[in-house]
Amino acid sequence: MNTFNNKLAIVTGGNSGIGYATAKELIAEGAKVIITGRRKEAVEKAAGELGAIPFVADQANLDDIDALKKEVENQYGKVDILFINAGITGTLGSIENMNPENFDNVMNINFRGAYFTLSKFIPLLNDGASVVFLSSNVATTYRPNSSIYQASKAGLNSIAKTAAVELAPRKIRVNIVSPGPTKTEIMTKAGLDEKTLEGLDAWLTDQIPLKKMGTAEDVAKAVVYLSNNNVASFMTGTEILIDGGMIL
Template identity: 85%
Template sequence: MKKFNNKLAIVTGGNSGIGYATAKELIEEGAKVIITGRRKEAVEKAAEELGAIPFVADQANLDDIEVLKKEVESQYGKVDILFINAGITGGLIPIENMSVENFDSVMNINFRGAYFTLSKFIPLLNDGASVVVLSSIVASTYKPNSSVYQASKAALNSIAKTAAAELAPRKIRVNMVSPGPTKTEVMTKAGLDEATLNGLNDYLIDLIPLKKMGTAEDVAKLVTYLSDNTISSFITGTEIIVDGGMVL
């Protein structure tokens, strides 16, 4: 008997990176997994590879979240695992030059969209369900040119802790996973070329005590652990850092 047999999981942004790796882990443990993403072709391709259920939805679009919620409710009923993973870094821009477009883009996906994904799905969560929010170590760092991304993750952590308190009477646990530098497509999507990306990777590895980058699988295993109500039933409102010791 696999640990997530007869469990329904939703992974936002599940077509690549940490979301994809987590969906894979959950499916291997027996869960039925719905993955969401903005790009129809990418979501359907990932779902086919994983054996997941695809759903095209933009976390920044509240109408999409509402449609997703209604479809899940009508087709599947209750949800056991909710992994709010979708997010972007946005541009690396100093505060004085910040555009409204970049600010809104990052906040609409990382914070507003994540907030209302949680809000809409709370009525569908089974008692004893697990919610995991993908945060980042940047939530407690203050590096130049990353103000909006850092603020979006700090806000998300605050909401997750409040949700943990609100949902505790139903034994629903809400936890945060905060990776450090991780090998995913997110920095490529931020517009960095290969040479710049390699230079950044070398720079980051030098800052990490374990002298290596994290992987999507490292994070996925932790999300899966927190989703298991038999081994993590006494963990809620907790932020777990996965960064190779970077913030020591």
């Protein structure tokens, strides 16, 4: 398949998990893909495996976003697909016991960084381009001990829908994918040990009507679908939930 021949895609946080799976799908469909990440070794390793172009950048750092924009503009000119995927869960805990450092870490990557990634790349987006934000089904749930992560994703959804209206005159579509529990490294990165993760997986699976966890590939296919003007040209401001029916 060559759906995205001669198309340039950027995937933030593309060295693992959903970003990696999405970059793989886009490349399989013919796109040239730039992946970003904070860790040089991990980004370069992933890019080598995928056949992608690596760029070391921290989405929380506006200077890094500027550097990425400058490099893309100088080397490639315009962008056709922008998947704003990078994000963290941060440390879980109650509102009463939360610390400002954790708040800033989560919001700077998930919310502020995502906002300014879009803001700075709008001039480089081709008319008719696709932007997809990775959100989460927690944006519309209010579970204890996850207030900051949930708020960061709820804010992201608001940005995406406003952007969809602002960019519609240029036929740029802005959509959202919101996974539920998905088998990726994100919870390990949150500091949970293997035994705790197994217990969490079992508990989460029990909350899901389909009784299974999602995969990174499930989400990647939805991103690729939304990025395809042949099949999703009339979709903008849309949120696709990929959570096995968890919020029903």
